[in-house]
Amino acid sequence: MQAPTGKTCLLRAPVLMEGSLGKTQLKVYSGNNSKISFNGSNPLVTNQQGTSFQFLLFQATFQVRTLDGIVLQSNFGNYWDSFMAMSDKKYFLIDHEDVHKITRATRNAVSPEEVKDAWIENLSSMTKFTEKFSKQLYIRLLPPPAGKNKQLCRVFAEEVLEVLCVLICKETPILSENTKGRLHALNDEWSSKTAECHTTIDMEQLEKVLDEFGINRSCLVLVQDPVLVITEYIYFQNGGHIVTYSPSMGIVADPLKSLNYMFMKLVLGINWRMTACSNKEYSLNVKNKIVELMKSVENMDEHCYLSSDALIVNVAKVLTMLLAIQPNPGNPHCYLFKQFPPHLQFKIWNxxxxVQLYDLPKYQNFMSSSIDKFMPVWMARFSVTVGWLEQFLCEKSDKVHQIKMIENLLLFVPKPEHVAARAFLEIVISKSDVISKPDSNEKLICEYEKDQDEEKQDEQMET
Structure with a gap:
């Protein structure tokens, strides 16, 4: 089943730091004052080799429409391939005024190629564009790490640095040595240790650096990242990978979502009890490879976003090993019921x-309002994933990985049902001989939202 077309979903409302930042004029476009619409199938998909992500041009586009009439979109427009061919390009958001400026600048163009060249030349970065045109500057707002307070939303450090340079140069074209030195110091402090990682900073750090350089906050607008919203919505509909664009236009995901993608690709669809019996040594070796890969992601800085291309390459290597013990792994369209919409009530028999085919633990329906002998598709997906978690991570030494994966389980659950789902997970954990209960100082971090009323408000979708 493909993701629905022509959908509009409200952006979730982030909560910013209270205190001095809350008293400034920094504007935020979120679920309270804007909506994101997209057309086409899943905008981020793997190619045939499954080793990289590509954007389906002309089939999947988005716009963020705000209550005050602003329309936002990506800077690359219909020229994705041309932008990707450039070595020095940046991903950022532009508004309809920016589009009009480029349109006016190319009104005498005699061919579409001239228009494309002008678009690419001027919109390859915020810095390039602001050298010729004035612009409202936007920074994408990212959610906090899992289990952290919603007030700890984050932004890409690389985007902040570019915005700082643009705003400072606008006020003072010739930078002092002190200013240059401080910008270089920030760049060194925020630079990622590896090419696969992209650093983020929280609102407190953003506030501090804006104060340091005396930046007028009305020059900046925070926009909840639209690609994250879209891919999370698509994941809820039929699975996939929750990702976004890095400032350098790569596809990235936070460590938790990267771990979830890995688990869904490598663990689901295989009867691990049967393979352990039929080929115990090789099966254990494959499991160790998967756990090793999980550890590599778990050990990453939770504030970084990881390259999904690099992740998929590593997953593909382990998949090759998996084929030796399971030549025909299960079809996700079957075991995750992707052919059905998530809210559909279908027979529990499905x-x-x-459960019978893959020898998974069977869980009772945890929603009292469900129709007898029927259950929602999303609940079946959730229960199946819990079952594979219990089947695969079945050793005491797997406790850390269990807890990390539990954080991901609510991705299939509608927000209004999170309270019931959390209660169900607590029961499963308390009764399971396999899933270890978190220590007293560890939360069941799958509580992305702490209050049922907030959950109902945060996730609102409409056609």
Whole structure:
């Protein structure tokens, strides 16, 4: 089943730091004052080799429309391939005024190629564009790391540095040596240790650096990242990978979502009890490879966003090993019921067949309002994933990985049902001989939202 077309979803409302930042004029476009619409199928998909992500041009586009009439979109427009061919390009958001400026600048163009050249030349970065045109500057707002307070939303450090340079140069074209030195110091402090990682900073750090350089906050607008919103919505509909664009236009995901993608690709669709019996030594070796890969992601800085291309390459290597013990792994369209919309009520028999086929633990329906002998598709997906978690991570030494994966389980659950789902997970954990309960000082971090009323408000979708 493909993701629905022509969908509009409200952006979730982030909560910013209270205190001095809350008293400034920094504007935020979120679920309270804007909506994001997109057309086409899943805008981020793997190619045939499964080793990289590509954007489906002309089939998947987005716009953020705000209550005060602003329309936002990506800077690359219909010229994705041309932008990607450039070595020095940046991903950022532009508004309809920016588009009009480029349109006016190319009104005498005699060919579409001239228009494309002008678009690419001027919109390859915020810095390039602001050298010729004035612009409202936008910074994408990212959610906090899992389990952290919603007030700790984050932004890409690289985007902040470019905005700082643009605003400072606008006021003082010739920078002092002190200013240059401080910008270089920030660049060194925020630079990622590896090419696969992209650093983020929180609102407190953003506030501090804006104060340091005396930046007028009305020059900046925070926009909840639209690609994250889209891919999270698509994941809820039929699975996939929750990702966004890095400032350098790579596809990235936070460590938790990267871990979830890895688990879904490598663990689901295989009867691990059967393979452990039929080929115990090789099966254990494959499991160790998967756990090793999980550890590599778990050990990453939670504030970084990881390259999804690099992740998929590593996943593909382990998939090759998996084919030796499971030549025909299960089809996700079957065991995750991707052919059905998540809110559809279908017969529990469908779920029971998957449980029997893969020898998974069977869980009772945890929603009292469900129709007898029927269950929502999203609930079946959730229960199947819990079952594979219990089947695969079945050793005491797997506790850390269990807890990390539990954080991801609510991705299939509608926000209004998070409270019931958390209660169900607590019961599963308390009764399971396999899933270890978190220590007293560790939360069940799958509580992305702490209050049921907030959950109902945060996730609102409409056609």
């Amino acid at each position: 779920y029971e067949q998957i």
